[in-house]
Amino acid sequence: MLDYSALRAVAAVVQSGSFEKAAGLLGVTPSAVSQRVKQLEERLGTVLIARGNPCTATDTGEWLCRHMENVGMLESELLHQLPALAPPDETRKAVTLHIATNADSLATWFLTAIANFSKDAPYLLNVAIDDEDHTAEWLQRGRVLAAVTSLEKPVQGCRRLSLGTLRYHATASPDFMERHFPAGVTVEALMRAPSLVFNQKDRLQNRWVRQVFGQDLACPAHWLPSTQGFIDASLAGLGWGMNPEPLAEAHLKTGRLVALRPQTPLDIPLSWQINRLAADRLAGLTREVTTTARRFLL
8 A cells, every 4th residue: 555645745845845845835744744755765665855955856756756746637637526525624736747848949839838738737837958869868767757859769658749840050140150160161160160069968069060061070169058048149159059940040031140051950850758647637738739849840
């Protein structure tokens, strides 16, 4: 028999980041929360919460949290049909769903999708950001229920739907082009011209260089973990970078940005993968994601 009071305590600590805040969510003392978590950890023989500021879930703890999300969705549906089951003095708390996407999708189309979903859904959302090549790992580790990912192979236990292609252009300001590529975009010039890189996982610039020149280059780089920052930095002449077409298109038309190689965009296919246990109950989320993707993606 599962100890759901202990499972709720684990989920509350992970969601709030501390035992004190979890106690407030559950209406009990911090000591009670700590005791419930400790007893469950001793029963399972493994640590569920990495104590810190904030507290975070271990891999096993993440799986338990996703289970509690599914339980929360089931309870929400049941109480909607049978409201008399709820204690009269209990305030119903919205279930928080954990999903993952890449930053460029969030900045161009994904926010529209989840905003449309949230208008009628009784859920809150916790959106994690990672590179599109790595969001599938969040699903595999049980950290999220669904993710936008570039992984073509279905994650075990998940349903996969193709969304379309997010197109990128290698862009820079006219001034940057004059300073760094006066004789054209060549291998030699690229090895001297500063590029823009989101983080250590960002491989878009490398993919584009390999696609165009057939080789890997060690390009100098400014590190800038912001989708809008990429656009602004490109406009300001800080470096050249791979900008998503929905954000760069208007600037390309006005000439404020210039494509390094106009006829060589980089296309990244995206898919939506969702845990099978939650897929039916979150059909509305999948519908909004796929519908919005069709409007924005190729």
